[in-house]
Amino acid sequence: MTEAAQVPTEAAGADLLLRAHDLKRYFDVSPPFLNRVIERLPRAIVKAVDGVSFDIGRGETFSLVGESGCGKSTVARLVVGLYQPTAGGITFDGIDVAGQTAAEARQNVQSRMQMIFQDPYASLNPRWRVANIVAEPIRARGLLPSNREVKARVGELLTQVGLSPADSEKYPHEFSGGQRQRISIARALAGSPDFLVCDEPTSALDVSVQAQILNLMKELQRQYHLTYLFISHDLAVVYHVSTTVGVMYLGRLVEWAPTQTLFNQPRHPYTRMLLDAIPDLEMTGRQRIPVAGEVPSPINPPSGCPFHPRCPHADDRCRAEMPTAHATGDSHVACHAVDDGRLS
Amino acid sequence: MTTAPANQPLLEIRNLRIEFPTRRGILVAVDDISLHIDPGEILGVVGESGAGKSLTGAAVIGLLEPPGRIADGQIILEGGRIDNLPYEEMRKIRGRRIGAIFQDPLTSLNPLYSVSRQLVETIQTHLPLSERQARARALELLQEVGIPGAEERIDHYPHQFSGGMRQRVVIALALCAEPRLIIADEPTTALDVSIQAQIISLLKRLCKDHQTAVMLVTHDMGVIAEAADRVAVMYSGRIAEVGPVQDVVRRAKHPYTHGLMGSIPHIGHAVAKLTQIEGSMPRLQEIPPGCPFNPRCPEADGRCRAERPELQWIENTEVACHRFDAPEARSQAGD
Numbered sequence: 001m002t003e004a005a006q007v008p009t010e011a012a013g014a015d016l017l018l019r020a021h022d023l024k025r026y027f028d029v030s031p032p033f034l035n036r037v038i039e040r041l042p043r044a045i046v047k048a049v050d051g052v053s054f055d056i057g058r059g060e061t062f063s064l065v066g067e068s069g070c071g072k073s074t075v076a077r078l079v080v081g082l083y084q085p086t087a088g089g090i091t092f093d094g095i096d097v098a099g100q101t102a103a104e105a106r107q108n109v110q111s112r113m114q115m116i117f118q119d120p121y122a123s124l125n126p127r128w129r130v131a132n133i134v135a136e137p138i139r140a141r142g143l144l145p146s147n148r149e150v151k152a153r154v155g156e157l158l159t160q161v162g163l164s165p166a167d168s169e170k171y172p173h174e175f176s177g178g179q180r181q182r183i184s185i186a187r188a189l190a191g192s193p194d195f196l197v198c199d200e201p202t203s204a205l206d207v208s209v210q211a212q213i214l215n216l217m218k219e220l221q222r223q224y225h226l227t228y229l230f231i232s233h234d235l236a237v238v239y240h241v242s243t244t245v246g247v248m249y250l251g252r253l254v255e256w257a258p259t260q261t262l263f264n265q266p267r268h269p270y271t272r273m274l275l276d277a278i279p280d281l282e283m284t285g286r287q288r289i290p291v292a293g294e295v296p297s298p299i300n301p302p303s304g305c306p307f308h309p310r311c312p313h314a315d316d317r318c319r320a321e322m323p324t325a326h327a328t329g330d331s332h333v334a335c336h337a338v339d340d341g342r343l344s
Numbered sequence: 345m346t347t348a349p350a351n352q353p354l355l356e357i358r359n360l361r362i363e364f365p366t367r368r369g370i371l372v373a374v375d376d377i378s379l380h381i382d383p384g385e386i387l388g389v390v391g392e393s394g395a396g397k398s399l400t401g402a403a404v405i406g407l408l409e410p411p412g413r414i415a416d417g418q419i420i421l422e423g424g425r426i427d428n429l430p431y432e433e434m435r436k437i438r439g440r441r442i443g444a445i446f447q448d449p450l451t452s453l454n455p456l457y458s459v460s461r462q463l464v465e466t467i468q469t470h471l472p473l474s475e476r477q478a479r480a481r482a483l484e485l486l487q488e489v490g491i492p493g494a495e496e497r498i499d500h501y502p503h504q505f506s507g508g509m510r511q512r513v514v515i516a517l518a519l520c521a522e523p524r525l526i527i528a529d530e531p532t533t534a535l536d537v538s539i540q541a542q543i544i545s546l547l548k549r550l551c552k553d554h555q556t557a558v559m560l561v562t563h564d565m566g567v568i569a570e571a572a573d574r575v576a577v578m579y580s581g582r583i584a585e586v587g588p589v590q591d592v593v594r595r596a597k598h599p600y601t602h603g604l605m606g607s608i609p610h611i612g613h614a615v616a617k618l619t620q621i622e623g624s625m626p627r628l629q630e631i632p633p634g635c636p637f638n639p640r641c642p643e644a645d646g647r648c649r650a651e652r653p654e655l656q657w658i659e660n661t662e663v664a665c666h667r668f669d670a671p672e673a674r675s676q677a678g679d
Contacts, residue, residue, distance in 0.1 A: 067536035067537070067538065067539075068536055176624050177393075178624055179624075206392035206393055206563060206624075206625075207392070207563070207565070207604060207607050207608050208392060208603065208604055208607045208620065208621045208624075209392075209624060210607070211606075211607030211608075211609075211618040211619065211620045211621075212620045212622075214609070214618060215617050215618055215620055218616075218617070233536065233537065235537070235611060236608065236609040236610060236611050237609055239609060239610075239611045239612075239614075240609035240614075240615070240618065260614075263611055263612070273538060274537060274538065275611070276541075277537045277538045277540070277541040278537055278566065278611065279540075279541070279544070279564070279566030279567055279569055279570035280566070280569070280570075280611075281565060281566060281569045281593055281605070281608065281610065292542070294506050294508055294509075294538075294539060295536070
């Protein structure tokens with residue numbers, strides 16, 4: 001793991017790069033107006049992200065994990081500005097970038113954030129040469145004056161990600177999945193950002209290629225002192241790359257803690273369940289008890305703690321009252337059972 | 345159905361070769377592989393995309409998409425060849441003696457028919473049951489695969505089920521006629537980890553209860569370690585290593601398997617850098633002579649570049665690697 005001091009989540013100050021405060025994003029998925037009137041259907045709102053707060057320190061890797069539909073990708077999109085939050089705020093390097101009046105501020109910091117997407121087949125324009133793909137952020141922001149310099153910079157970027165400058169004349173289809181993801185990384189680095197949002201960057205890749213990409217990302221982080229917001233469903237990958245991990249369930253952060261704490265002493269029952277569900281190569285032949293049930297629909301979430309229908313420790317309070325996050329040790333947990341001391 | 349002698353494998357694949365004729369020549373996707381599965385055994389077939397693992401599964405069940413074809417070799421189920429059967433004959437075996445589970449449960453169910461109709465149709469195709477009996481059996485199967493409220497849900501349509509529940513329905517469909525063998529191609533890849541754990545333990549329980557053998561095709565070493573008895577590691581259409589799962593996972597012998605295991609991040613082992621295998625698997629038209637892994641192998645020598653290694657027994661596993669050849673043969677080749 002990185003030896004950089006692990007920034008506790010409340011510690012503001014010089015080290016803080018990004019802060020999300022009570023971030024919410026609701027989507028209206030109501031049936032069309034006529035259906036609502038004729039069939040008397042109610043409005044339907046999906047609370048994709050419902051009150052998520054976290055801090056990311058400079059040079060840190062903050063990971064969000066959770067199952068499909070938990071809202072982790074929505075958080076990524078909110079942070080880079082692809083969605084506007086319904087409520088809550090985001091500050092980047094002390095600048096508010098999410099409010100109504102923040103459009104200008106967003107413009108100014110946008111070049112310092114970039115995103116790497118999951119599917120390297122869909123995120124590169126098949127009709128563009130690699131040179132143009134990688135040069136796009138440079139040209140769009142007018143970072144370099146002449147074409148010659150742009151070309152030199154593209155060559156340099158491609159070399160950094162383990163490709164050759166000669167590859168810039170090729171089209172995306174001439175590359176394998178892993179190489180395409182390298183191109184995406186080169187493009188993300190083109191504007192010299194200090195913050196990268198990586199949404200499942202390796203989940204479309206084979207494991208041996210995944211290892212190459214993860215190694216490359218760690219190397220680049222060390223070299224350029226990058227900060228990552230890393231979204232993944234794969235806990236082993238998250239363990240490998242992160243300094244701090246947040247576990248999401250139905251639009252909320254249920255637990256967040258420094259990586260070693262979270263994996264060594266998981267507190268929230270959901271985190272425990274996730275960790276227990278991973279097939280472990282070391283313990284071949286072990287018997288495990290799979291947790292019953294599935295993630296409920298976010299349109300109609302359960303009352304109280306959203307995890308209570310699947311939770312072995314749920315009681316009446318869990319069914320009625322939404323838990324709020326409290327600090328225990330250096331982790332934050334939103335669980336009544338932990339608060340009441342029913343679960344250590 | 346013939347009853348197999350105790351020592352006969354349920355399924356035997358002998359020297360299977362699958363080719364794709366194209367305008368630019370013949371591509372060999374699976375090259376001379378031999379495997380067997382014993383009754384009630386779960387054989388994992390693992391490999392990266394393009395290794396030929398899914399094609400092997402498709403060949404067994406007779407669902408190779410043209411122009412892909414079996415160019416050589418035999419597939420023997422319970423003592424009888426099934427690779428050269430006419431279409432109608434094969435259709436009777438499919439579902440009856442070999443079941444199939446595919447990756448995406450949404451595309452393997454018909455969205456226009458209710459689950460009960462699909463189950464009843466499959467049961468009646470293979471077993472001489474009345475509609476009422478078939479429906480009773482369908483309900484029994486749904487309960488067995490753990491669908492809560494099966495009595496009501498049996499008449500629901502696939503879109504009304506979640507991903508994990510759909511995969512349970514697909515498993516119920518595969519079990520309809522009590523096949524002796526199930527081909528499961530990436531059965532948990534589209535599912536979340538917690539659901540994946542449920543499906544794996546369900547598959548294991550069903551295999552044990554019904555003495556069904558499974559060919560579990562996946563790219564996920566974790567799933568294999570959790571579920572399989574034996575595992576075959578495929579690379580570029582060939583078998584690199586095959587043996588009991590503990591031996592392959594813990595004491596990988598082939599350099600590819602070794603690298604593959606090292607490239608998987610482990611929880612609890614903080615490492616600064618993952619082991620990485622340089623490069624990627626060659627495309628089908630660019631498979632190098634000799635051992636297909638030689639350009640990426642840290643230990644490759646002259647012999648690896650010239651001569652294809654055959655599977656040989658090393659302790660409990662079979663490995664296709666020149667590293668384990670007798671020293672005399674190695675020094676001769678090195679000259």
